[in-house]
Amino acid sequence: MNLKSITERYQPTIGIECHVQLKTKTKLFSGADNDARDKAPNTTVSPICFGFPGVLPVLNDEALTLAVRAGLALNAELPEISRFERKHYFYPDLPKGYQITQLAEPVIVGGYVDVPQLDGSTRKVRIHHAHLEEDAGKLTHPVSGKESLVDLNRAGTPLIEIVSEADIHSPAEARAYVQELYRLMTFAGVTHGDLYHGNMRFDVNISLASVGQAELGIRTEIKNLNSFRAVEKAAEFEAIRQSEVLDRGEKVVQETRGWNEDKQKTFSQRSKEDAHDYRYFPDPDIPPVRLSRKRVSDVQDSMPMMPAEYRSAWISIGLDESVINSLLTSQVSAHLVATIQHSSGDEHAKRVANWLVSVVDTSGEAGNEVSQLNVESLVELSIMVQDNKLSSTGAKEVLGELRMRGGSAKDIAEAKNLLQVSDEGAIAVIVDEVLADPSSRQALQDIKAGNDKAIGFLVGQVMKKSQGKANPGLAKKLIRERM
């Protein structure tokens, strides 16, 4: 069974919850270090993270600023007042026995994401709301033994949970949505966006309804996906699984499911289904938060260029949709291209854009390596290609070096002996040598007989004799002149 044969009969409906870790220096309610990457367990913690009696959590003002940035990136409403609630559940990763979160009056309300589709159009996914809350600790379960280990380094890390409406109707659209969300959150400076370290985690709600049926089917929720690919694959697996259940005339069981990355399958997590009674109530420790309109407009003024603005600037110069989406995976490369477009014009921007997509990591799952690149050296490189001093293959080689070590494009091209000879006199000498060579006789006859393709052989010989440095266009022109 494949997805295509299913979508002829069933329409999937998908809503996504995304947890975004904010890039604050400290935690949401405690001054403990928020950078727990590769730290020993329970070393970036405080008595507040441990939930000891008598401690007083105090809201991190920067988390509020980042939430405003997220709200603006989502085209959302930012109400004047928001409040915090306690959500109670009993689990070892939650030392207080409750999570401080927002329920009735979250910091971000409404909004939408214009999600670019593969065909170049965009589709709107509405945002229901997004709220601030604290992350839980991390549990590990040693293979041997009857115990679980608790590390509270992550406990209290600020999150915003972005809850979409169920406006998504295929696994590919689900992937496009989370990718665009990633771009929005990284460009707006809300998160480091390190997916490997769980900076963004996704829960996918999915149900199937028979085509033409208005009422939605029974949904399942796949929890804790941490890559774009996993979102798409898990949604696809689940759509197929549910269709098989429905085809058998059975009912889909409403439940939480996990995703097994190795087996590429979802699995039931039946635990505590009946125990979901969170007993929310207002957290008396955290007074309501007032967001002044002045503060919102100040943050608005500090917002950088966002993906949609880059897109419209690049579609107008004819950049390919896939090139645009790849460039927008990295704010650094997007900024480079936009700056070049502004300072040196569309042609240079286009050329550089096409180079960058071949070197930047577009998975979004690791830091990408364009940090050594700067506007000056890229424009220098582009001018060399424009002036026929460098072939496009040569340019990519120079780019590779520039990216790793920086420096001047011209120096690198010279050092690597990549500069093309565009001096007519010098190439003419080689052309004459090639044409005089007995091995060229056959090709010359072929061309005279009307087989123009044979000129390629002669150009090849010229390139060989010049050790690849001759400008092939010029060589071709000189050969034609001599015939």
Add this chain to the structure above:
Amino acid sequence: MTKISPSDVQKLAALSALTLTDEEVASMQTDLTQILGYVEQLRDVDTADIEPTYQPHDLETVVRQDAVIEYGVSQVELLKNAPEQADGSLVVPRVIE
């Protein structure tokens, strides 16, 4: 008056991962019923035109700057409050199969 049933008590206990004996359930049932009855007196007050009260004070937007605070409490001191620790981690009964 709202009546708390033994199964209500059992459910609350389960949510808090507590195991209660039958005697404890019975005693909790009495206590909780009385507490609820006491609080239920508030239902007699007409609150039609009154804003909900979330806090007993007028504080608003209490925040701190985003700078690391040294709390002066070591990892060892934090961990020693737990019944069991190993290699810097808290040890709890296994929570997955």
